[in-house]
Amino acid sequence: MAGTTRKYVVTVTRLGKKWHLVYITKNKGFTLQKNQPGLRSRLTSNQVTYARNWARKRGFRIRVGQVDQNPFHIIEKKFSLNRSSGDHEAVGVHSKNSYHYRPAPWGGVEAYDYGDASNTRSTLVKAGEHARSHKEQWAEVFGPFPWYIKNGVVYQGYFPNHGDHLHLARSKPVA
Numbered sequence: 001m002a003g004t005t006r007k008y009v010v011t012v013t014r015l016g017k018k019w020h021l022v023y024i025t026k027n028k029g030f031t032l033q034k035n036q037p038g039l040r041s042r043l044t045s046n047q048v049t050y051a052r053n054w055a056r057k058r059g060f061r062i063r064v065g066q067v068d069q070n071p072f073h074i075i076e077k078k079f080s081l082n083r084s085s086g087d088h089e090a091v092g093v094h095s096k097n098s099y100h101y102r103p104a105p106w107g108g109v110e111a112y113d114y115g116d117a118s119n120t121r122s123t124l125v126k127a128g129e130h131a132r133s134h135k136e137q138w139a140e141v142f143g144p145f146p147w148y149i150k151n152g153v154v155y156q157g158y159f160p161n162h163g164d165h166l167h168l169a170r171s172k173p174v175a
Contacts, residue, residue: 099169115165
C-alpha cells in the first residue's frame with residue numbers, strides 16, 4: 001500500500017465495560033465512546049503509542065488492531081475469492097470511465113473482477129448476494145445473477161458480459 005498510512009482501531013476495557021478510544025489531538029488526548037457497531041477510531045502508529053500510555057495511566061486494558069483499508073479484502077476473505085487473471089487495469093479493456101481505472105484512497109483501484117477457475121459460480125452468486133445485502137457500500141455489482149447494482153441502485157435483469165465473473169466497484173472507502 002504505497003502512499004497510505006496504516007491505521008489502527010483501539011479498544012479499551014475497564015470494569016467489564018468496553019469503549020473505543022477516539023483521538024482528538026495530542027494536547028487534548030483522547031475521549032471514550034461507547035462500543036457501538038461501526039464506531040471506530042482510526043489511529044496512526046504514533047497515536048497508538050500515545051494511546052497505550054494514556055490508557056495504562058488510567059487503568060484500562062488496551063487492545064489494538066490494524067484496520068485493513070481495502071474494502072475488497074473483507075469479501076475476498078469471507079468467500080475465498082480470487083481476482084480474475086488478466087490485466088484488468090489495461091487501457092481499453094473496460095469503458096473509458098470504468099472504476100477499474102480510478103485510483104482508490106486505500107491503494108489500488110476502485111473495481112475488481114472475480115472469476116478465475118478457483119471461483120465456482122455458486123461462490124460468485126453468494127458473494128454477489130452478500131454485496132447486495134450491503135448495497136449502500138457498492139457503486140456497482142455485476143455478475144451471474146438476474147439483477148445488478150449500478151450507481152448504488154438495484155435493477156432487475158442480467159448486466160451484459162458479466163455472466164462468467166463477479167464485478168465489484170466501490171467509490172469510497174469503508175467508514
